Amino acid sequence: MKIRPRKTPPTADARDRSIKNIPDTKLPVALSEKMQLLKPYIEKNYDIITHSFYLEGNPRLEAVAVYINQVIDIEILNLHILKPLMLNCDREDLLTSGSHTLIETIYKTSITASRIAKIANLSSLVQTIFDGITILMFDGLDDVLAIDIHGGKSRNIDVPPAEQTMRGSREGFIERVDVNIALIRRRLRDPNLVVEKTLVGRRTRTEVAILYIDDIADPQIVQKVKDRINQMDIDGIVASGYVEQFIEDDPSSLFPQVYSSERPDKLVPYLLEGRVVIIVDNTPLALAVPALFVQFLQAPEDYYERTLFSSYIRLMRYVAWIVAVSLPASYIALLSYQPELLPYDLLISFSKARVAVPFPVVVEALIMEIIIQLVIEAGLRLPQQIGQTVGVVSGIILGQAAITAKLASPIVILIISVSVICTYALPASSLVLSTRIIRLPMMMLAASFGLFGLSFGAIIFLTHLVSLESMGVPYFSPLAPTRFSDLKDTFIRTFMWKMNKRPVSIPSHNPQRQGNTGEEND
Amino acid sequence: MFRRCVLLILLGIQLVMLAGCWDYRDVNRIDFPLAAAYDLHEVGLRALRDEANQEQLIDLAVILPNLAQNATLKFRIEKTTGVTVGNARGQKPYTSTGTYSPGATGIIIVGEDLAGTGLNNIFQALFRGALSPSIQNFAISEGRGDGILEAPVEDYLSMADYLKGILQKSERRGFIPATTLHNFEVWQGPGKNPIMPLIKQKNKKAEVTGTAIFKKDRMIGKANLTETRSLMLLRGIKATGNVAFTIKRNGIILDRGSVDASNKRKVKVERNGDDINFLIIVMLEGNLIEHQFGKLFTENENLQQMIESQIASDVKKDCYKFISKMQQEYRIDCIDISKYAVARWGKELEDKVDQEFIENVNIEVEVKMKLKNTGELT
Numbered sequence: 001m002k003i004r005p006r007k008t009p010p011t012a013d014a015r016d017r018s019i020k021n022i023p024d025t026k027l028p029v030a031l032s033e034k035m036q037l038l039k040p041y042i043e044k045n046y047d048i049i050t051h052s053f054y055l056e057g058n059p060r061l062e063a064v065a066v067y068i069n070q071v072i073d074i075e076i077l078n079l080h081i082l083k084p085l086m087l088n089c090d091r092e093d094l095l096t097s098g099s100h101t102l103i104e105t106i107y108k109t110s111i112t113a114s115r116i117a118k119i120a121n122l123s124s125l126v127q128t129i130f131d132g133i134t135i136l137m138f139d140g141l142d143d144v145l146a147i148d149i150h151g152g153k154s155r156n157i158d159v160p161p162a163e164q165t166m167r168g169s170r171e172g173f174i175e176r177v178d179v180n181i182a183l184i185r186r187r188l189r190d191p192n193l194v195v196e197k198t199l200v201g202r203r204t205r206t207e208v209a210i211l212y213i214d215d216i217a218d219p220q221i222v223q224k225v226k227d228r229i230n231q232m233d234i235d236g237i238v239a240s241g242y243v244e245q246f247i248e249d250d251p252s253s254l255f256p257q258v259y260s261s262e263r264p265d266k267l268v269p270y271l272l273e274g275r276v277v278i279i280v281d282n283t284p285l286a287l288a289v290p291a292l293f294v295q296f297l298q299a300p301e302d303y304y305e306r307t308l309f310s311s312y313i314r315l316m317r318y319v320a321w322i323v324a325v326s327l328p329a330s331y332i333a334l335l336s337y338q339p340e341l342l343p344y345d346l347l348i349s350f351s352k353a354r355v356a357v358p359f360p361v362v363v364e365a366l367i368m369e370i371i372i373q374l375v376i377e378a379g380l381r382l383p384q385q386i387g388q389t390v391g392v393v394s395g396i397i398l399g400q401a402a403i404t405a406k407l408a409s410p411i412v413i414l415i416i417s418v419s420v421i422c423t424y425a426l427p428a429s430s431l432v433l434s435t436r437i438i439r440l441p442m443m444m445l446a447a448s449f450g451l452f453g454l455s456f457g458a459i460i461f462l463t464h465l466v467s468l469e470s471m472g473v474p475y476f477s478p479l480a481p482t483r484f485s486d487l488k489d490t491f492i493r494t495f496m497w498k499m500n501k502r503p504v505s506i507p508s509h510n511p512q513r514q515g516n517t518g519e520e521n522d
Numbered sequence: 523m524f525r526r527c528v529l530l531i532l533l534g535i536q537l538v539m540l541a542g543c544w545d546y547r548d549v550n551r552i553d554f555p556l557a558a559a560y561d562l563h564e565v566g567l568r569a570l571r572d573e574a575n576q577e578q579l580i581d582l583a584v585i586l587p588n589l590a591q592n593a594t595l596k597f598r599i600e601k602t603t604g605v606t607v608g609n610a611r612g613q614k615p616y617t618s619t620g621t622y623s624p625g626a627t628g629i630i631i632v633g634e635d636l637a638g639t640g641l642n643n644i645f646q647a648l649f650r651g652a653l654s655p656s657i658q659n660f661a662i663s664e665g666r667g668d669g670i671l672e673a674p675v676e677d678y679l680s681m682a683d684y685l686k687g688i689l690q691k692s693e694r695r696g697f698i699p700a701t702t703l704h705n706f707e708v709w710q711g712p713g714k715n716p717i718m719p720l721i722k723q724k725n726k727k728a729e730v731t732g733t734a735i736f737k738k739d740r741m742i743g744k745a746n747l748t749e750t751r752s753l754m755l756l757r758g759i760k761a762t763g764n765v766a767f768t769i770k771r772n773g774i775i776l777d778r779g780s781v782d783a784s785n786k787r788k789v790k791v792e793r794n795g796d797d798i799n800f801l802i803i804v805m806l807e808g809n810l811i812e813h814q815f816g817k818l819f820t821e822n823e824n825l826q827q828m829i830e831s832q833i834a835s836d837v838k839k840d841c842y843k844f845i846s847k848m849q850q851e852y853r854i855d856c857i858d859i860s861k862y863a864v865a866r867w868g869k870e871l872e873d874k875v876d877q878e879f880i881e882n883v884n885i886e887v888e889v890k891m892k893l894k895n896t897g898e899l900t
Contacts, residue, residue: 335549340625347554347626348587354550355589361549452540456533 022123031062031139041126042066048129055085055106055138062139071132073151080112081136081147103143115148131205150178157183160262160284162429167304169265177207177281183264184211184279188271192216198229200243200280204236207281208243216274218507221471225276225289240280240287247278247289249469254437256430257470259291266300274508276471290473292505293465294490297321299427302493311492317426318491324422324435325461328365329446329454331415335361337450353409361412362447368408368416369443371398373436376420477505553620555584556597556682559667560610560644561633563603579603580636580644582610583668584627585682586618597680599671608647624648629685630660630703631667631721637734637741641706648703658703659689662734662741664722673723681728688730689719693761697751698730710738713860713875717753720744737854738876745844752844755804755837756857756887758787764811767832777815777825781833781893783808791862798883800859804837809895819898826893834889841887848880855880 022041027034035050042048047069054060065082088110107116119125119135120143128146129135136145157179160172173180181195192214200208208229212222228247237243240260248257259275261267262284267277270288278287297317302310335354339347357364375394379387395417402408423435438461445453468475478486486503488494497516502508563579583601600618604610614622624647632641648658663670671681678684692698701709701718709716716736721728733750735743745753754761762784769776788803810829819825848856860875863883871879 336546339547339549339552339554340623344554344556344626344628347549348589351550351552351554351587352589352591354548355591357550360546448543449537449540450545452537456537460533 022126025122027120027122027125027142027144029140029142031064031137034137034144035064037122038066038125038129042129051082053082053086055110056087064137066129066135066137068129068132070152071150072134073149076113076149076151077134081134081149084110084112085136103138103141103145106138107145107147111145111147113147113149117146118143119146120144127205154179163261163263163266163300163427165263165299165301165304168263168300171264172262173264173279173284173286175282175284177209177279180264180279180284180286181209181211184268184271184277187264187268188213193271196226198226200229200232201234201236204238206237209279211271211277211279213271213274216272216502216508216510217276218274218509221274221290221473221507222276224471225278229278237280238282240278240283240285243278243280244287247471249471253464253468254434255293255465255468255475256296256428256434257289257291257468257475258430259288259295259428260285260430261288261428262286263300269303272513273502274506274510290471290506291475292470292473292478293468293476294479296428296431297426298493303496307493307495314493315491320422320425321431321435324419324426325438325442326454326458327419327422328369328415328439329442329457330451331412332362332365332443333446333450333454336447341451350409350411353411356406357409358406360447362443364408364412365416365443368402368412369439371402372416372420473506478503547621550589551620552623553584553586553600553614553618554623554626555586556627556680557585557629557631557671557685558624558627559583559631559633559663559671560607560636561666561668562635562639564666579605580607580610581668582607583671585671585680586620587680597682599668601668606647607644611647627658629682629689630658631663631670631685632660632718633667634662634664634734634741636667637662637718637736640738640740642710642739645703645706657690659686660701660703660706661685661689661719661721664720664731664744670721670723670728673726673728675727685721685728688721688728692719692730693754693759695762697747697754697761697763699733699750699754699759706739709736709858711861712872713855713864713879714858715854715856717757717856735852735854735856737852742854743852745847748840749844749847752837752840753856755785755787755806755889756802756841756844756859758785758789758858761785762808765806765808765833765837767829767836769828769832777813777817777829779813779829780811781808781829782811783833783891789859789862791859791866793863793867798863800862800883800885802841802857802859802885802887804841804887804889806833806837806889806891807894808892810893810897819896826896830891830893834891837891838887838889841889845885845887849885850881853878853881859885 025037028037042050049065049067049069051065051067053063053065055063063085065077067077085106103118119128125135125144132150133146133148136147138144154176155174157171157174159170163172171183173183177197185193185195190213194212194214196210198208198210199205210222210225210229225247229243232243232246234242234246244256244258244260245251250257259270264286267286267288271277275288275290278289280287298314299317302314305313334342335350339350342350354361354364359367371394375390375398379390381387382390399413399417402413403410419439423432423439426432426435442454442457445457447453449456465476466474466480474481477483478490483504485501486505489499489503497514500514500516501511502513504511559582561581561583563581581601581603583599585597585599587597588595600614602610602613602617604613611622611624630648636644670685673681675681675684678687689698689700692700698719699717701716706716706718708714715738718734718736718741719730720732720734722731724731730747732747733745733753734741735745751763751765762782764780765783766778766780768778783806786805786807788805790801790803792799792801813829817825845857848854854876860871860879863879864871864875
């Protein structure tokens, strides 16, 4: 299902679009002229540092290093670039070689940093500076050197706060795309792992890495991912969420169609199943496509723990999702329309609890739902310690106050609290958000039409789930369409040694995952 | 997109037709009766009705919980009178604020006078409507039903709670039949007749005193507790209850005790011309609860067999007594065996089975008792 019309692939890439206003002038030989050309682009930016120095020798060769403060690793600049050039550069030898090879001689003999490129025109020079690359310009040489020594201060690799596990790795992605790729590479030393990079955003020029295993991933899906990313025509992106919204199949759906995670150990198995991983610079959340609905109810622990426990916990998560979506709605429907379906004692208990509340059941439930959602939102925005306090205060005091003020009955507080707990028992944050929203229309349907409304809502959502696709792959698979072989890793997780085939729900051109038969070898 | 919109609109219309916010009922504005009692109208007892012919009226008494937190009493008893059960319910708005929801009633007590007139016409209101999903247990009261509801209870929230404990799944606690609305309807098929537990207010307390015997929907007799046990065993209602035994030899009591036994039955039917012979095999199985003379089973190998034989013999004797009473006094099949004959000779017996059938058949009983556990390692 394709809701949003997609454009044909753009004729120029993001880089071309972003630098089209800068003339493509060939750089002059004289350093002063180069600086003169560059001046209009950097003079208003105080974070761009120009550092003049001389290369060792007689006569000394004047040079300028241009870089952005705090974006590069200043220690590498000093130790591996400036120090060798200023102190250890054999100027006599350099002069004997022609100007054509002089620059090559400089970077091959005198600079110990790696990842060096030559730039010959102004537009590339300006863009490279703003990409955070260190530039070395020399007097008398028309080419300049671009040295990638990205660095500066960034967050250390840490435990992913929203996806903690008991037995899994404690490493989570950080904001640096290269570090994040390395975290995957360290776990997946397969030469077939392909890492492709592209730039997204005319102005932010954010690096986006596309990772897949060449001999497993379906080429059509890989191509589709690349096309959709390349079609992005946007000023800038600052998080992977931007990419997610551009590449998903049905942007108007409440359900996430792109899986996001900040755990490398979660994404490596996805790569091994034939999925494509997208890592966006400056975001600790990586994306994985195609995504299936059942995937959002699975957690890495499912594979770290033993089969029986994993299956039990996974089943609990399904129960939690159903409860989170339908418990308040069921409460409203039963108490408003079909109270006789409840056991008598429970019914009387509910009735007694509601005697003091002047509102209909739905208003009471909505008041508590909105309060709880606002408390959650406040908790997310506040510092961790204060957030916890707000949670406790709201849980105990607000709940008690609501009962005393006759805004809500104790039962509705219990119902909403249980549904919120069940919501946060879900392992995927994107499904948590969906569940929080889905609960509201379900409550309104139940309030308007009782159990019929609840059934109607369930049918609408199920029909929608069945019709969704992620990168062209049926989203509700392996349930609909039913892929029986994948059911062993859906509601339950079968024994590891029995999972010999990759999931058929994700197209791949190498279906065999492992060769275990469960039989002992002689 | 157009098709989807049309589909959604159609589904929406269908939904609106099925239910809607106009059906909303606030749960704390509904009167959920805990128990109800139906009686023939006692002339002059109520002043609410102004019909001239008060003999044909029915009194309805219900126990309703008081929901208010500061209410002095946990429950109240409301009484109305009407031409029918439904009409009696219809008088509720004159005396009560809540919307009445009869479907929640778990216990229905019927006065024996009313039960004697036939219940089907009266209970029409219970069968109709979609608001009766609960299991409703029936009992017949000796005397008026509302008297039972009004009896004081100290250890329970209300008499309804006490009756619920007594009547619901009662066959698991003793040889007491549990009759639901469903049973009452099903047991009126060809060759079948309902039974209901009989309760009575004794010493300001309600207790089970036996079984009410019905001919279709009309109560025709009563069975006491011993007869009720035989009735349950012969009828094949699986129950668990206590059976006492006394072993006597030459006028001397050798042992006395009781067992907790569960029952099963098998029925065989044979025909010899016009004579139909039934053989009911009652199988009892249970554990010894006590035996007073304390002799060890290891010391007396025959003791277990003696107990089993004694119980089988006692039960068999009681069963024959009940069968005799059934054939001579009740004259209906209240042990539910005619269905076996109907199953074999259906067309021939279908019309006769409810008319002078059971009193003319020969019924043999065989009782087998097995002590599973004596409490000793034998």
